[in-house]
Structures are given as structure tokens and as C-alpha cells.
Amino acid sequence: MATVKTVLRKRKLAEGSYPISLRVCKDRKSKYFQTIFRAFPMEWNQAKGNFTGKNSNNIQNNRLLLKFKDRALKILSDLEMEKSDFTLKDFENRFRIIHNPVQQNVFYFWNEIMEEFIFAGRTGNARANKGCYNSLKKFNKSTQLNFKEITPSFLYKYEAFLRSRGGSDGGIGVRMRTIRALYNFAIERKIAKELEYPFKIYKVSKLKGRSLKKALTLEEVLKIRNLDLKKYPWLVNTRHYFIFSFYTRGMNFADMMKLEWKDTDQDKIYYKRSKTKGNFKIKIVLPVQEILNHYKEFAIDTKYVFPILLNNNMTPPQLENRKHKTLIRYNKELKEIAVICGIDKNLTSYVARHSFANCLKQKGVATDIISESMGHQNLAVTQAYLKEFDNSVLDDAIEILV
Structure with missing residues (x-):
């Protein structure tokens, strides 16, 4: 005989509360199904499986918990009538996919995905999703939203909302791609239906950022490299990070942050790029x-080359937090360096990578060589990448005709 009970789990959440789940038992096996509720121990009656009077909304919350429990009991009853040897997996399939509107709630499912990202150490993905989560919640004015309600019309209205708040094509595209990825996860897990997929009509591809990427010329890079920082000692690390990135084929900040001394060997640096997982072996040039x-x-x-991570045993959330704070300061100080050097371009950490590719291009290096040096997966990526830069080579070619 199968049983159902609402229980307070033992896993403590960040703010000190505990998640509430349905526990379904059959054949001496148990399976837990998380609800939308959380509670502190003083708010929960473990024997009765409900909220106590110390919970500010205990009457309404207990009614909803009872509905969840009744729904589970109804599924168990139906399964027992159909086949007495049903398993907890049979119950799970029916409960999650068909009978659980809470599971089909976008924000509830989104929280699960973000928790999975954090558990897997993908804290950057979790932070990006959290930003989109908060934005969509503000637009929707509540957390009551099911996947079937995310229609093309809903997405067009959300796009208009973002534009009204100063959003650009690039920024809106990031939000929409995040929602699209979430919807794809929901389809894979049979929480949303592919038939209702809104991105067949609403095309995210139309939201490509159109701002021109301004890479530095080699002369501008040398200005930064040769800058006398005696008057600006606080900018030494920032200058070193930028020049190091440029001369290591545009190594990004996250990879520089985690670069260890053991990754340097005589005249080579060995590392795996976090973004693409590609392995790199880079010659150590003089700069x-x-x-x-x-x-x-x-x-x-510490074991690290750069003084960014201050101890060797930081957790993924700590690493992400440190990266986020240091990167803000890094980009701010790069703008100071641009002013000092008389560079009228928006200098950011990623400009080093852009500039590396652009300088090779200006020196006549073949696109396939640039592609390989940057670790692009195919030549088309590099061609699209280079196409966005100011093309002084074409400008010089036109001068011949004058």
C-alpha cells in the first residue's frame, strides 16, 4: 500500500528555511516531490505535516498543501485500479507531467534549473538566469506563469517592456535566449509541450547586437603596454591583465583568474578555455x-598566477562572486587607462581578445590561422567575428583609387 505525507526536508536553504516536499512511499521505497513552499522549523508541525499558526499565511498554505496531497492520493488510487504492481516511477510520470500545475510553473521550474547550475559549479549561468528571472517576474507582476502562457504575443510584449526601459537589441537578445533555453529544458523534461513552443514564431535571431566592436590597433596596444604608471600605481594589475590577455591570444578574464603556476612550463602556457573546453598551448612571448x-x-x-583568488579552496559561488567584483573594478580601471593613453574607444576586458584578432588581420594573417589561434570551432565564426571590426585594410585599399 502506498502512502503520502507532506514533510519538512533536512536540507537547509540559504536563508535558514527548509523546503517542503510530498513524500510518497511504496514497497518500502520513498520518493520526494518538492512543493513551492519553504518553512522554518517553528512554522511546521512534522507530526501533522502542515503549517503551524506561527506561519503568517498558514490557513491558505495548508489548503494548498492539502490539494497537492489529495491530487497525489487520487493518482495512487487510479494507478492501483489500473495495475496493482505499479512503481514509484509510474507515479512520478503521472504526477509531474499531467497532474502537477506547480511543476509547470515557469518560475518554480526556473529555480530548479538555477539550483542545478549552482550544484554543477556553473555559477555564471545561474547568475545570468537570475537576472532574467527577476526581469520577467517584474514584467509579469507575479510568479504565476505557466509555460503554455509564454506565447509569441507574450514575448513581443516582454520585448516592448524591455525596450521601454532602455534595452538594446543585444541585451534583449540575451534575455530571450535565456528564456528559450529554459523552455527547451522544460520540453526535454516533458514539463512543457513542443507543440506550444513559441520560438517557432518569435525569432530571437532578429535581436543580434548591432553595435560595432571597436578593437584596438597595435599602436594603441603598445601605448598601454609602454604606459609609465608611476603616477598611477593602482592601475598596474589592470594594465598587466589586459596586456597578458592580448599576448595570450585573447585569454578571457575567467581563465586568467584560474591560471595556476603549474600551467606555465618554460616557454609555454597550457590551459583549457572555460567557455569552449578547448585546450590551448601558448608560447610565452616577451611581454x-x-x-x-x-x-x-x-x-x-596561492597556486594562482594572478592575485585575484586569494586562497586555494574557494567554492564555485565564491569564485563567481570574486570574479564578478574584480571584473567590475578591472573594466572601470581600463576606462581610466584609455583616458590616460588618449584612446577614444570603450575599453573593456574583452577588447583584448577583439584586438588580438584585429591586429593579426591588419598584419595580413590568414583567417584560418586567426581562427585556429583563437580556438574557434569553425571558420565561419571567425569570419563573422572579424567582419564586425573597423576594416582599415579596405579603407587603405580605397585610397589607392584616389
């Missing part, structure tokens, strides 16, 4: 060697 020498001389007691 890179000078920067490595600097950090060996002023090394802190």
Missing part, C-alpha cells in the same frame, strides 16, 4: 614573460 616575472617577484601564497 607575457615580463608579467609572469612581476607576479613571481610579488607572489602571494
Whole structure:
């Protein structure tokens, strides 16, 4: 005989409360189904499986919990009538997919996905999803939203909402791609129906960022490399990070942050790019060697090359938080360096990567070589990448005709 009870789980959440789940038992096996509720121990009666009077909304919450429990009991009753040897997996399929509107709630499912990202160490993905989650919740004015309600019309209205708040094509595209990925997860897990997929009509591809990426010329890079920072000692790390990134084929900030001394071997640097998981072996040229020498001389007691991660045993959320805070400061100080060097371009951490590709292009290096050096998966990616830059080569070619 199968039983159902609402229970307070033992896994403590960040704010000190505990999740409430339905526990279904059959044949001495148990399976838990998370509800939308959380509670502190003082708010929960474990024997009765309901909220106590100390919960501010205990009457309404207990009614909803009872509905969840009744729904589960009804499914169990139906399954027992159909076949007495049904399993908890049979119950789960019916409960999650057909009979659980809470599971079909967008924000409830989204929280599950973000928790999975955090558990897997993909804290950057979790943070990006959280930003989109908060934005959509503000537009929707509540957390009551099912996947079938995300229609093309809903997405067009959300796009208009984002534009009214100053959103650009690029920024809106990030939001929409996040929602599209969430919807795809929901389809894979049979929570949403592919038949109702709104992105067959609403095309995210129309939201490509159209702002021109302004890469630096080699002369501008050399201005930064040769800048005398005696008057600006607080900018030393920022200058080193930028020049190091440029001369290591545009190594991004996350990979620089986690670069360890053991990854450097005589005249080579070995690392795996976080974004694409591609393996890189990079020659240590003179500017890179000078920067490595600097950090060996002023090394802190960690395994890392750069003084960004201050201890060796940081958790994924701590790593993400440190990266986020340091990157904000890094980009702010890059703008100071641009002003000092007289560079009238929006200097950011990613400009080093853009500039590396652009400088190779200006020196006549073949696109396939640039593609391989940057670790792009195919030539089309590199061609699209280079097409966005200011093309002074074509400008010079036109001058011949004058």
C-alpha cells in the first residue's frame, strides 16, 4: 500500500528555511516531490505535516498543501485500479507531467534549473538566469506563469517592456535566449509541450547586437603596454591583465583568474578555455614573460598566477562572486587607462581578445590561422567575428583609387 505525507526536508536553504516536499512511499521505497513552499522549523508541525499558526499565511498554505496531497492520493488510487504492481516511477510520470500545475510553473521550474547550475559549479549561468528571472517576474507582476502562457504575443510584449526601459537589441537578445533555453529544458523534461513552443514564431535571431566592436590597433596596444604608471600605481594589475590577455591570444578574464603556476612550463602556457573546453598551448612571448616575472617577484601564497583568488579552496559561488567584483573594478580601471593613453574607444576586458584578432588581420594573417589561434570551432565564426571590426585594410585599399 502506498502512502503520502507532506514533510519538512533536512536540507537547509540559504536563508535558514527548509523546503517542503510530498513524500510518497511504496514497497518500502520513498520518493520526494518538492512543493513551492519553504518553512522554518517553528512554522511546521512534522507530526501533522502542515503549517503551524506561527506561519503568517498558514490557513491558505495548508489548503494548498492539502490539494497537492489529495491530487497525489487520487493518482495512487487510479494507478492501483489500473495495475496493482505499479512503481514509484509510474507515479512520478503521472504526477509531474499531467497532474502537477506547480511543476509547470515557469518560475518554480526556473529555480530548479538555477539550483542545478549552482550544484554543477556553473555559477555564471545561474547568475545570468537570475537576472532574467527577476526581469520577467517584474514584467509579469507575479510568479504565476505557466509555460503554455509564454506565447509569441507574450514575448513581443516582454520585448516592448524591455525596450521601454532602455534595452538594446543585444541585451534583449540575451534575455530571450535565456528564456528559450529554459523552455527547451522544460520540453526535454516533458514539463512543457513542443507543440506550444513559441520560438517557432518569435525569432530571437532578429535581436543580434548591432553595435560595432571597436578593437584596438597595435599602436594603441603598445601605448598601454609602454604606459609609465608611476603616477598611477593602482592601475598596474589592470594594465598587466589586459596586456597578458592580448599576448595570450585573447585569454578571457575567467581563465586568467584560474591560471595556476603549474600551467606555465618554460616557454609555454597550457590551459583549457572555460567557455569552449578547448585546450590551448601558448608560447610565452616577451611581454607575457615580463608579467609572469612581476607576479613571481610579488607572489602571494596561492597556486594562482594572478592575485585575484586569494586562497586555494574557494567554492564555485565564491569564485563567481570574486570574479564578478574584480571584473567590475578591472573594466572601470581600463576606462581610466584609455583616458590616460588618449584612446577614444570603450575599453573593456574583452577588447583584448577583439584586438588580438584585429591586429593579426591588419598584419595580413590568414583567417584560418586567426581562427585556429583563437580556438574557434569553425571558420565561419571567425569570419563573422572579424567582419564586425573597423576594416582599415579596405579603407587603405580605397585610397589607392584616389
